[in-house]
Amino acid sequence: MLDVAVVGAGPMGLFIASELAKEGYEVVVFEEHSDIGNPSHCSGLFSTHIFEITGEMPKLHAAKRAEIISPLGKVLKIGDKRIHGYVVDRVEFDREMGRRAIKNGSEIHLKERVRKINYPSIMTRRGEYRARLIIGADGINSIVRKSMGVKSPKIIGAAQVIAKVDYEDEESVKIFVGNKVAPGFFAWSIPLFSGFSKIGVASYGNSWFYLRALLRKMKVNPISIGGGGIPIGMVERTYSRGIMLVGDAAGHVKATSGGGVYPGLRASLCVIKTAERALNDGDFSESALRDYENCWRNDIGKELSNAARIHNFYKKITDDEFEKLIEELNKEDMRKIINEYGDIDYPSRVAWKLVKKNPRLFKYLGIALRKGT
Ligand SMILES: Cc1cc2nc3c(=O)[nH]c(=O)nc-3n(C[C@H](O)[C@H](O)[C@H](O)COP(=O)(O)OP(=O)(O)OC[C@H]3O[C@@H](n4cnc5c(N)ncnc54)[C@H](O)[C@@H]3O)c2cc1C
Known part of the structure; x- marks a missing residue:
């Protein structure tokens, strides 16, 4: 036994x-x-909290910044010198x-x-x-x-490749949102090393279809392909x-x-x-x-419930609403809050601060919030 x-x-x-x-x-x-x-x-892409649990682990480089790209190509740049996570x-x-x-x-x-x-x-x-x-x-x-x-x-499908991409900032990840890019979820490009990145899409549609479209737009060719399923909900x-x-x-x-x-x-x-x-x-x-x-x-169940609520709302956002949301978040006071309180593992914490400062955002973020988390 x-x-x-x-x-x-x-x-x-x-x-x-x-x-x-x-x-x-x-x-x-x-x-x-x-x-x-x-x-x-x-x-x-691992948050710093992971290493608080595991202790020191092999890492490729820090992740300090992100560019969130709207359906029409508007860019919200967040992060600065603070390390939010590591690419491993x-x-x-x-x-x-x-x-x-x-x-x-x-x-x-x-x-x-x-x-x-x-x-x-x-x-x-x-x-x-x-x-x-x-x-x-x-x-x-x-x-x-x-x-x-x-x-x-529920499981949603994710498609991912490794490809050679010209990036200037190894410590910045790109997130693409919009219903023609990744319905219900998002697409990403995460620098690895020596000009190689992981590019992927998770969505409620055929993620491979959306990933092929993104790769064409980025004009890159994959050298390896992968992917898997992401559970949604506990x-x-x-x-x-x-x-x-x-x-x-x-x-x-x-x-x-x-x-x-x-x-x-x-x-x-x-x-x-x-x-x-x-x-x-x-x-x-x-x-x-x-x-x-x-x-x-x-413990983590509370934040997972908040994340599920944010997700249920997020997947219904139209492309027009994405444009407006990114416009609002691009204002200097909003970016300051994101940079100060943004935490990959606890998104509801920064959502509260943003809504308090700009009640117009309640429409987008309010449903996700629960007092005390
Ligand atoms: C495309 C994609 C990108 C992701 N990116 C990130 C990210 O950047 N950051 C992050 O935090 N998370 C990310 N995730 C999620 C993350 O990979 C998973 O949450 C994590 O791997 C879960 O770990 P686990 O140990 O629970 O399961 P797994 O890593 O899935 O391990 C389960 C293991 O069980 C084995 N197994 C299954 N069935 C049996 C069986 N019957 N007998 C014996 N062995 C079995 C499998 O072979 C596997 O090795 C991503 C997921 C996907 C799909």
């Missing part, structure tokens, strides 16, 4: 495995691929997480897909294991979630007897940006806390693991 079986060697599974193995528990991570971090779907090589990030998990004593079984979960039994392509606790960190198509009978969140329940669900599998993703690493890591801290108590007490009942759900809902 293992102490902990983690399904999925993404950042959440590896972080949890690492922390629990460090405490002396017997942990095995099951990963269906033969390699950690590959294939990578991510753009690798996501493959290297996951591999470093894997190295730490192994160093702390966890086993990682690569090329071992989990086929079925029936707590405490885990059936893989190689055989059966048993574990006192099972952690579902197996991404958007989670088999652990299915075994719990929990419905999948699942209704993230625990059952002996099982906890975390990360993309649980919908721990900001519906405003598609960023899942920070909210997933915050929820992972709750997994670790609850797991340690359950393993110590030998109590893996639903009532013992309910603490996990309370923990993350009272």
